[in-house]
Amino acid sequence: MSRFIEGDRGAFEVLFQRYSQPIHGYLLRMVGTEAQAQDLTQLTFLSVLRSRDRFRPGALFRPWLYAIATNAARDQHRRKRPEDPIEHAEGESHEPLAQVDPFQQKAVRQALEQLPESQRVPIVLHRFEGLSFAEIAEAVGATETAVKVRAHRGYEKLRELLGHLEAQR
Amino acid sequence: MTDCQRLMDALGKGELPADLATHAASCPHCSAAVAAYRALEPKAGVTRRAPLALTSTLEHELARTAGTRARSALWEPLLLGVIQAAVAMGVVVFLGNNGRVLGNREPAVVLVVLGLALGACAVGGTLAAVAPGFPRLRWFLFGAAVSTAVLLGACGSGLPALKPFLVAGRTCASVELACAALPLGVTMWLQRRFAFDPLRAVLGSVAAAATGVFALHLHCPVGTADHLYAFHVAPWVLLGGLGLWIRSRLGSRSYAP
Numbered sequence: 001m002s003r004f005i006e007g008d009r010g011a012f013e014v015l016f017q018r019y020s021q022p023i024h025g026y027l028l029r030m031v032g033t034e035a036q037a038q039d040l041t042q043l044t045f046l047s048v049l050r051s052r053d054r055f056r057p058g059a060l061f062r063p064w065l066y067a068i069a070t071n072a073a074r075d076q077h078r079r080k081r082p083e084d085p086i087e088h089a090e091g092e093s094h095e096p097l098a099q100v101d102p103f104q105q106k107a108v109r110q111a112l113e114q115l116p117e118s119q120r121v122p123i124v125l126h127r128f129e130g131l132s133f134a135e136i137a138e139a140v141g142a143t144e145t146a147v148k149v150r151a152h153r154g155y156e157k158l159r160e161l162l163g164h165l166e167a168q169r
Numbered sequence: 170m171t172d173c174q175r176l177m178d179a180l181g182k183g184e185l186p187a188d189l190a191t192h193a194a195s196c197p198h199c200s201a202a203v204a205a206y207r208a209l210e211p212k213a214g215v216t217r218r219a220p221l222a223l224t225s226t227l228e229h230e231l232a233r234t235a236g237t238r239a240r241s242a243l244w245e246p247l248l249l250g251v252i253q254a255a256v257a258m259g260v261v262v263f264l265g266n267n268g269r270v271l272g273n274r275e276p277a278v279v280l281v282v283l284g285l286a287l288g289a290c291a292v293g294g295t296l297a298a299v300a301p302g303f304p305r306l307r308w309f310l311f312g313a314a315v316s317t318a319v320l321l322g323a324c325g326s327g328l329p330a331l332k333p334f335l336v337a338g339r340t341c342a343s344v345e346l347a348c349a350a351l352p353l354g355v356t357m358w359l360q361r362r363f364a365f366d367p368l369r370a371v372l373g374s375v376a377a378a379a380t381g382v383f384a385l386h387l388h389c390p391v392g393t394a395d396h397l398y399a400f401h402v403a404p405w406v407l408l409g410g411l412g413l414w415i416r417s418r419l420g421s422r423s424y425a426p
Contacts, residue, residue, distance in 0.1 A: 041221060126180075
């Protein structure tokens with residue numbers, strides 16, 4: 001990142017290659033559709049380009065990048081008009097992985113969507129993106145303790161929601 | 170650190186240590202959390218795709234920025250600071266034309282305290298609005314701005330207006346709104362470089378109006394609480410709400426914090 005701040009174009013391309021897929025996966029979980037996730041991934045990296053002056057020297061890049069992606073997803077959700085077409089159309093966004101039960105995929109997605117954003121973001125970053133709670137705290141601008149409490153409550157609620165969905169199966 | 174917090178740290182780092190496994194077995198909240206964590210298959214719900222490619226927009230932006238060093242993140246707060254100082258000077262020169270820069274009859278110590286409080290709102294609010302960082306300072310600044318607003322109306326000299334209530338107030342409110350127009354517009358423009366944050370928008374608007382509020386307060390001789398709250402404080406609050414409304418309708422050029 002420091003090389004990119006100095007104006008090294010190649011450094012940005014390395015960052016894009018390394019992080020565009022994880023960010024895309026994260027955004028796909030956050031917004032649910034492939035097209036939106038693609039757009040938001042591009043917006044996330046566009047924000048990196050436009051805001052490189054705001055990256056604190058010595059800070060970790062990954063939490064900063066996920067903070068940008070989270071903000072982009074939040075803004076997209078905020079500006080979404082009520083008349084927008086129904087999202088999460090089956091089969092539109094992604095094919096199921098062979099080794100993952102499609103019902104489980106759907107159940108997890110539905111359960112995550114029912115969580116408030118304050119709990120969903122720490123859980124997705126922790127469980128799926130592998131960020132530590134310190135990194136998540138940095139990304140969401142909260143204390144590490146607060147993030148752990150939110151994640152703990154979120155996991156508890158998820159257990160309940162997944163139980164209901166399993167029972168409906 | 171509680172066992173529940175330690176357990177959260179241990180999730181994802183292999184098997185739980187014996188003491189935490191015992192805790193999870195006895196704590197219904199933690200056992201539910203552990204079960205949910207294990208139920209979430211990391212690959213569930215998403216398929217890893219082929220590497221993404223740079224779009225033409227990204228390519229264009231990259232070409233524009235390549236080879237140039239990033240400018241300092243402080244230029245935005247500095248720009249706003251200069252504009253606010255210019256507005257304050259302009260107000261002083263304008264009001265000085267009739268020889269009444271200082272018409273307020275409050276004790277000097279009250280004016281100094283109010284000046285410092287409004288100065289803190291202006292400087293702190295500007296930094297919170299258009300400088301990176303300060304996430305945990307924002308609520309403190311909001312509290313400071315609310316306290317300052319209350320103080321502004323409560324510490325009046327009590328001197329009544331010579332003109333009718335609305336006539337005297339209309340001039341004050343107009344001056345305050347006019348003083349805030351330029352800094353508020355620039356603040357909103359600069360805030361497009363950040364993700365939308367309601368608190369940030371309010372603090373930016375409050376900061377943009379703070380110098381005008383102080384200049385007006387120094388000049389205005391009327392010291393009754395109803396005048397001060399209705400025509401000095403209320404327009405300030407209104408500007409905070411207006412800034413929030415405008416910012417919520419503007420897009421963002423960047424989502425960086």
